Amino acid sequence: MHKPSISAAVAARAIERRGSVRVFKSLVPERTAHIVVDLQNGFMAPGEVAEIGNAREIVPAVNRISAALRDAGGIVVYIQNTFDDLAVSTWSTFFDHFCSPARRQRMIDAFTPGAFGHQIWAGLDVRDEDLKVQKRRFGAFAPGSSDLHEILQARGIDTLIVTGTATQVCCESTARDAMMMNYKVFFVADGNATFTDEEHNATISAMAHAFCDVIDSDAMTAMIESQTVSEETKEPVLA
Numbered sequence: 001m002h003k004p005s006i007s008a009a010v011a012a013r014a015i016e017r018r019g020s021v022r023v024f025k026s027l028v029p030e031r032t033a034h035i036v037v038d039l040q041n042g043f044m045a046p047g048e049v050a051e052i053g054n055a056r057e058i059v060p061a062v063n064r065i066s067a068a069l070r071d072a073g074g075i076v077v078y079i080q081n082t083f084d085d086l087a088v089s090t091w092s093t094f095f096d097h098f099c100s101p102a103r104r105q106r107m108i109d110a111f112t113p114g115a116f117g118h119q120i121w122a123g124l125d126v127r128d129e130d131l132k133v134q135k136r137r138f139g140a141f142a143p144g145s146s147d148l149h150e151i152l153q154a155r156g157i158d159t160l161i162v163t164g165t166a167t168q169v170c171c172e173s174t175a176r177d178a179m180m181m182n183y184k185v186f187f188v189a190d191g192n193a194t195f196t197d198e199e200h201n202a203t204i205s206a207m208a209h210a211f212c213d214v215i216d217s218d219a220m221t222a223m224i225e226s227q228t229v230s231e232e233t234k235e236p237v238l239a
Contacts, residue, residue, distance in 0.1 A: 001057040002197050004189035006214060007205040014208060023213035024159075024184055029072030029227055033157045034065055035140070035148075035178075037164025037171045038081045039124055042110040042117025044165070049106040049117065054193035054200075055165040056123070061191045061217035062163045063125040068224040075155065076130040077148070078120055079140050081170065083111040087136035090144060139173030141181060149181065159184040161220060162212070163191035168203040179211045187212035188220055 006021065014021045039062065043050045066076045088095055088108060095104050110117030113134070120126055137145035152160075160183050162175045171192050179185045187207045194200050208214040215223075 002054060002190065002193060002200045004204055004216070005197075005201050006189075006208045007201070010205045010209045021208055022215070024186070026227060027159050027184070027186075027223060029069060029074040029224055031157055032069060032074040032159040032161065032224075033152055033155075034069050034074065034076045034161045034163070035079060035174065036062055036066070036076065036124070037079045037140070037162065037174055038166075039078070039121045039164050040080055040111075040117060041119050041121060042081070042107075042115075044121045045117070049103070049110045052165050052193055052195060054195070056121075058163065058165075058191050058193045059121065059123045061188065063123075064221050065161060065163065065188065065191065065217060065224070066125060066130075068221045069161070070127065070129070072224050072227060074224070075157070076127070077151070078124070078126060078130060078132045079146070079148070079164070079170075079174070080118060080120065080132060080134045081111050082113060082118065082134040082136055083108045084113060084134075084136070091137065135170075137173075138170045139177050140170075141174060141177035152183075158182075159186070161186045161188065163188045165193045167192040167194040167200045169194070172203045172207070175207060175212050185212040186220060187214050189214055189216050191217050191220070 011021050042048050043052050044055045133146050133148050135146040140146050140148045160178050162171055162185060164171050175185050175187050189204050204214050
């Protein structure tokens with residue numbers, strides 16, 4: 001399990017610029033989606049090509065957030081890293097230059113739809129009402145990656161909670177773009193995972209600096225559970 005820590009310099013700068021490290025005081029559950037990024041066998045099962053052991057440790061926190069948000073009227077979206085023929089043919093920079101030939105083929109084999117590696121990790125509490133979205137780039141909002149933005153907009157979603165793996169790759173890419181597309185984004189410090197604490201903490205510091213409200217899973221769950229929505233105003237009020 002990671003030991004999350006935001007850089008002291010980043011924290012001081014955030015306080016100077018906006019008054020606190022934290023960003024948002026509330027959310028509207030019915031306008032909120034929990035975006036669970038790439039918690040698939042290919043990243044989580046022992047011995048798989050892209051295994052990140054720390055990702056197995058965040059599953060209880062991810063499930064708690066999902067349960068709280070569903071109960072409050074929000075939605076849960078499972079993002080699946082997908083390396084199908086379209087991804088391979090349109091993203092040659094990654095496949096030709098950032099992978100050896102052997103790893104390239106192993107990654108494609110693992111993350112082709114229908115493969116064991118492409119499947120969502122069995123420890124996740126996936127419900128029938130949850131959504132599944134395939135993405136073909138690191139960030140779910142990158143052009144050509146997925147239709148996540150259209151799906152969320154059709155449901156009136158303006159707030160995202162990001163968990164998953166890898167912290168500094170697909171989770172960070174998705175969260176950065178989301179904020180710049182005008183979503184309010186919570187980045188869960190103990191609900192994201194990668195290889196080392198150094199990589200993880202560099203990302204949560206960057207997120208806290210200018211992109212997201214970095215929050216732990218207990219505080220995230222408590223915030224969700226404390227909110228109700230006024231039918232008249234559609235504004236959050238404390239329960």
